[in-house]
Amino acid sequence: MLTILFDGIAYGMLLFVLACGLAITLGLMNFVNLAHGAFAMAGGYATVVMVNWLGIPFIFSLPLAFFVTAALGLVLERTLYRHLYGRTHLDQVLFSIGLVFMAIASMDYLMGSSQQFYKLPEALKGQFDVFGVGIGRYRLLIVVICGLLALGLQIVLAKSLFGARLRAAVDDPRVARGLGIPVNSVFAITFAVGSGLAGLGGALATEITGLDPTFPLKFMLYFLIVVTVGGTSSLTGPLLAALLLGITDVTGKYLAPQFGAFFIYAVMILILTLRPQGLFSREK
Amino acid sequence: MRMSSREVSSSEIKTTQPALTPQAFLLAKTKWRWPEVAFWLVAFSLIWLMPNRHLLLNEIAILGLFALSIDLILGFAGIISLGHAAFFGLGAYAAGLMAKHGIGEPVVGLLVAGGIAGIAGFFSSFLILRGSDLTRLMITLGVALIFHEIANRMAWLTGGADGLLGIIIPPILGQFEFDFRGATAYTYSLVVLFLLFLLARRIIHSPFGLSLKALKDNRLRAGTIGIASARRIVAIYTLAAAYAGIAGGLLTQTTAFVSLEVLDFARSADALLVLVIGGSGYLYGxxxxxxxxxxxxxxxxxxxxxxxxxxxxxxxVVLVLVGRDRITGFADRLFAPVVALFGRKAR
Amino acid sequence: MSVLALETRGLSKSFGGFKANTDVSLKVQAGARHALIGPNGAGKTTFINLLTGVLPATAGSVWLQGEDVTTISPQGRVRRGMARTFQINQLFNELTPLETVGLAISERTGFGAQWWRRIGTNSAVVDEAAELLMRMRLGDVMLRQTKVLPYGKQRLLEISLALACQPSLLLLDEPAAGVPEDERHEILDIVTALPESVTVLLIEHDMELVFTFADRISVLVQGMLFAEGSVEEISNDPRVKAVYLGEEAHV
Incomplete structure (x- = not known):
């Protein structure tokens, strides 16, 4: 039972890393980017290519996956996304759905439609017992990496100069520009880092969720749940929401597999209907 | 000199109002214009003019009706939905299951399909009354996913991933047999589309329709002049869901098949793309x-x-990047006379 | 004693720890020209939002013509005769003034939810709308789109829209705010020419307008009712002067 709980926590942590970039672009920059999952997928495929084809050790391929997707995010932000910051949500939705479709078709073309796997190093396989609780090594790695990331992000956003600049730029871009904050580069860097984190999440997720070209669509709603249910006032909300979602999903699939994801959707609709601002955000 | 003065006056035609009484002005807005008449005449004449493309035309009519149903909520009430396929699929399965279990009469089937989808729309409309665009989009998406999940799990009823087999559709009203080249199918779908279009056109030109536009424009003010916004939204959402259900029912009846595809996310997204291409808020989109x-x-x-x-x-991506406004703006300039005649206001 | 047009009893609103309105008890006589004034941030807009039901009150009650309307929806209050204008225009930009006003009239007369009838076929509604707009000096622009109208005309439409609800109580939230000097008189004329049967509560910042228009004045400071009286009483009240000059009141 506790093993399931641990798996749920690991899954939740993973969802957090996958979605936290979205929490920033959507929560802070108010940009509805449904294509966030496409960056995660890019990270996943990048890892598959690096590990299976180029023979780069798994551990080194993780940071590389981050940088590859961050670079991809930066390029797309500079060329496409930035034109849509001021647009209506409908435009942003349509635009990012378009990107998702393109990403799915491209990956299908490049890598085929089948599930992708990579070889994990021996050291990360299997599980060990701690007081009778089976702990998967790989899942432990995820919890450690994601926990550190969550902590680091929170510190950067709350304490650093960059975090302050970002919040200022989001609050009122015109005033921020007047204060000499390079708003465009702040947004670009934020977007790139968010995409990079999604890529890292995708790299880690392949082993657990599987990876095929429909990944961005399959998990689109999960990412959105983490952000909207968690609320956007801090990263703690999304983290809690991600953990809740992860644990519920894993337990649900273990205890009542016939319901599938039904339960998750129902709870999400209930929460959003009752508290449109999110579960963990203070009412305005 | 003469030329330039003529140019000035022709460019000012748009801004100066014709001398109309207020009532005539309002009535003129709702009049049928010749391109509208031409549109429907062409659509009906294709029954005889393009007999070998009837299957494609039938699909166009059904997709057009489905997109029209989204236009009702998006273009007139400003509600974004990513899950309208839920109602399409519900109607499709309702029509399919009825035909499979003996009540195959198409018109009855359509009415039931629309009714069931409308009921589902009525109940889910309460979920989207509060919140922002984003929460609406997630709730509509979530509702569609739940429907998809249910249809998938209830394979004993729906046939699951294999689809619902063994649907036999008897002749419409006992008179018109479906043929495999799609002549009856297209005629049938087009007639249904036309009738529902007439109803939608009447509704958007009514006081109720005007109040929807006001809600979309400024919900705060609409409330302070006494418009009960929640009820209006429930009403139009229910109607739009019923339209979508009828579109789904048409698909089942004219293809004698239903599968999980009717509930796919891609179906909702396709219809949104249709509206991006055709424009929203003037019914013909x-x-x-x-x-x-x-x-x-x-x-x-x-x-x-x-x-x-x-x-x-x-x-x-391209359509949105270039700007939906700019495209319609370009189209407005290019086809200004035609578009004006369609009754769409130059934005 | 005649029924009060509007009364609030201990009306309060707080946002988290911030008290925007505290224990406001206000009485507005029927037919009055009552002004509510106060410096910026005094809580005037919060107060009007409580009156109209846009915001729920934390405590206290609102009475309209002797009826407790505290828990009634904004639309319900409109039907009971309360209409308002907004400090910042809240209009339907895509519609024409004729449609805008017609909408409110249809709603009031119960035709608003009709879906089978074409707009314009109900001549009673159209005639009333056109007549009102003429009277409000909007006759020449009533077939234009609202968003292309000059600002002064939009302010007039703001008031027309409230009048179309045929209110017994009209709340005017800074009706002349932002209107250029040469168009101001048009709005003042309209406001002073409002029929006796309509009770007016004017929320205003501009003292000149208040002193020419109002017969009774209430002063709101820091969310609390600070003073109340006739125009003379208030204009001679040293404490009120002090508040407006931003000085400490030494009484």
């Missing part, structure tokens, strides 16, 4: 967009069968 969409999809599928999805995405 759905039918016109559907024509371009289907022709495009047909062409692209022939070109790169597996990857037409890429080009669909590409179209969405």
């Amino acid at each position: 759905g039918p016109i967009g559907a024509i371009f969409f289907k022709i495009m999809k047909d062409g692209l599928s022939a070109l790169t069968p597996a990857y037409w999805l890429f080009w669909m995405g590409f179209a969405l």
Whole structure:
């Protein structure tokens, strides 16, 4: 039972890393980017290519996956996304759905439609017992990496100069520009880092969720749940929401597999209907 | 000199109001214009003019109706939905299950399909009354996913991933047999589309329709002049869901098959793309967009069968980037006389 | 004693720890020209939002013509005769003034939810709308789109829209705010020419307008009712002067 709980926590942590970039672009920059999952997928495929084809050790391929997707995010932000910051949500939705479709078709073309796997190093396989609780090594790695990331992000956003600049730029871009904050580069860097984190999440997720070209669509709603249910006032909300979602999903699939994801959707609709601002955000 | 003065006066035609009484002005806005008449005349004449493309035309009519149903909530009430396929699928399964279990009469089937989808729309409309665009979009998406999940799990009823087999559709009203070339199918779908279009046109030109536009424009003010916004939204959402259900029912009846595809996310997204192409808020966006969409999809599928999805995405990205306003603005200038005659206001 | 047009009893609103309105008890006589004034941030807009039901009150009650309307929806209060204008225009930009006003009239007369009838076929509604707009000096622009109208005309439409609800109580939230000097008189004329049967509560910042228009004045400071009286009483009240000059009141 506790093993399931641990798996749920690991899954939740993973969802957090996958979605936290979205929490920033959507929560802070108010940009509805449904294509966030496409960056995660890019990270996943990048890892598959690096590990299976180029023979780069798994551990080194993780940071590389981050940088590859961050670079991809930066390029797309500079060329496409930035034109849509001021647009209506409908435009942003349509635009990012378009990107998702393109990403799915491209990956299908490049890598085929089948599930992708990579070889994990021996050291990360299997599980060990701690007081009778089976702990998967790989899942432990995820919890450690994601926990550190969550902590680091929170510190950067709350304490650093960059975090302050970002919040200022989001609050009122015109005033921020007047204060000499390079708003465009702040947004670009934020977007790139968010995409990079999604890529890292995708790299880690392949082993657990599987990876095929429909990944961005399959998990689109999960990412959105983490952000909207968690609320956007801090990263703690999304983290809690991600953990809740992860644990519920894993337990649900273990205890009542016939319901599938039904339960998750129902709870999400209930929460959003009752508290449109999110579960963990203070009412305005 | 003469030339320039003529130019000035012709460019000012748009800004100066014709001397109309207020009542005549309002009535003129709702009058049928000749391009509208021409549109429907052409659509009906295709029954005889393009007998070998009836199957494609039938799909266009159904997609046009589905997009029209989204236009009702998006274009007139400003509600974004990513899950309208839920109602389409519900109608499709309702019609399919009825036909499979003996009540095959198409018109009855359509009414039931629309009714069931409408009931589902009524209940889910309460979920989208509060919140922002984003929460609405997630709730509609979530509702559609739940429907998909239910249809998938209840394979004993729906046939699950294999689809519902063994649907036999008797002649419409006992008179018109469905033929495999699609002549009856197209005629049937077009008549249904036309009738529902007439109803929608009447509704948007009514006080109720005007109050929807006001809600979309400024919900705060609408409330302070006494418009009960929640009730209006429930009403139009229910109606739109019923339209979608009828569109789904048409698909089942004219193809004698239903599968999980009717509930796919891609179906909702396709219809949104149709509206992006055709424009929203003037009712013809759905039918016109559907024509371009289907022709495009047909062409692209022939070109790169597996990857037409890429080009669909590409179209969405480009259309949005260039700007929906700018495209319609360009179209306005290009086809200004025609568009004006369609009764769409130059934005 | 005649029924009060509007009364609030201990009306309060707080946002988290911030008290925007505290224990406001206000009485507005029927037919009055009552002004509510106060410096920026005094809580005037919060107060009007409580009156109209846009915000729920934390405590206290609102009475309209002797009826407790505290828990009634904004639309319900409109039907009971309360209409308002907004400090910042809240209009339907895509519609024409004729449609805008017609909408409110249809709603009031119960035709608003009709879906089978074409707009314009109900001549009673159209005539009333056109007549009102003429009277409000909007006759020449009533077939234009609202968003292309000059600002002064939009302010007039703001008031027309409230009048179309045929209110017994009209709340005017800074009706002349932002209107250029040469168009101001048009709005003042309209406001002073309002029929006796309509009770007016004017929320205003501009003292000149208040002193020419109002017969009774209430002063709101820091969310609390600070003073109340006739125009003379208030204009001679040293404490009120002090508040407006931003000085400490030494009484």
